[in-house]
Amino acid sequence: MPQLNIADFPPQLVWLAISFVVLYFLMAKVAIPGISDVLENRQNRISSDLEEAKRLSEEADKAKADYEEALAEARSKAHGIVSELKASMTKEQDASKAELDAKLAKKAKAAETSIREAKETALSHVREIAGDTAKSAVAKLVAIDVSEKDVEAAVASSMKGDA
């Protein structure tokens, strides 16, 4: 087996020592710091980004809460306005209804009065007509002229008897 040739050992050991030491220093001084720097930077960047994200999310939560508060406030305000408006409208309506009622009542009263007047007038006319009729009827039947005074007395007594 060529690997067991002792004469070949010294050059291999010497060059192994040289290359291993050189590689060790290249790794320790150049390669490893380079890589660990990059990894550290990334870690820092990630954690700072995460912090930023957390901050932004908190901000967003706060904005949402504010918005909801404002919304609730606006809603209650709108409710107040509506109920106020409703109340005032009802009041106005009641007032105008009362006014209308009063007006109508007045009108009805006036109408009643005029009806009563008309009736009274009519009734008084009835008396006159009845007297006239009776007078002419008597004149025609008995051919006498009855005085106005007697006729009126007769009508009055007959109406009284009727009543």
Added chain:
Amino acid sequence: MASEHSPLAQFEIKRLVEWNVGGLDVSFTNASLFMVIAIAAITLFLTWSMRGRALVPGRMQSMAEISYEFIANMVKDNVGSEGRKYFPFIFTLFMFVLFCNLLGMIPYTFTVTSQIIVTFALAALVFVGVTLIGIFKHGFKFLTFFVPSGVPAVLLVILVPIEVISYFVRPISLSVRLFANMLAGHTLLKVFGGFVVSLGIFLGWLPLGFIVVLTGLEFLVAFLQAYVFAILSCLYLNDALHLHH
């Protein structure tokens, strides 16, 4: 001719540049070349892919970051916060073994980790380093690591030698595991490659299909052995730091 086509020929060390310093052979060999290629590839991969330093990584940057986080998590999970100091070492170890394994998967390349002396040197480095860390951290108390707690004194006579042996076998098992996996995989690929040629155009398809499947398996093994090497180093380190038992 025969040695040229031997399945083991691929593991031969070839001196590209003969070099001798004070009686020590420090020739630049094919193994040295692929070690240098591996460290160049690792450095290029980890710096070129990170050049954009993008907040959202692209494909290459993701791969570099995943390699980093994979080992960082491995050290954190297996050693704990005290392991942070040793992270560059474990990372270097993992990347070196992984790239040597993967470079070996390219045809005509040399697999550095198929050399027992290389894997043993790495395992010995881990073993000696971990033992020294344990001794410096705990002093004489480190020896209690070999004494399992809650065991009758009679059994300790048997258990302590077992613990000591199992401790000192660690570098051997660690190095042989990686070496044997690489050796077996590459030898098998070569052997079946030989079958393809000798069986010719009609029957050669069978071993060729096997090679395709085996290549997939070898990629898995390349990752897995690098992972195993790194995680066992972490576990040994954890033992030395915390003297768990």
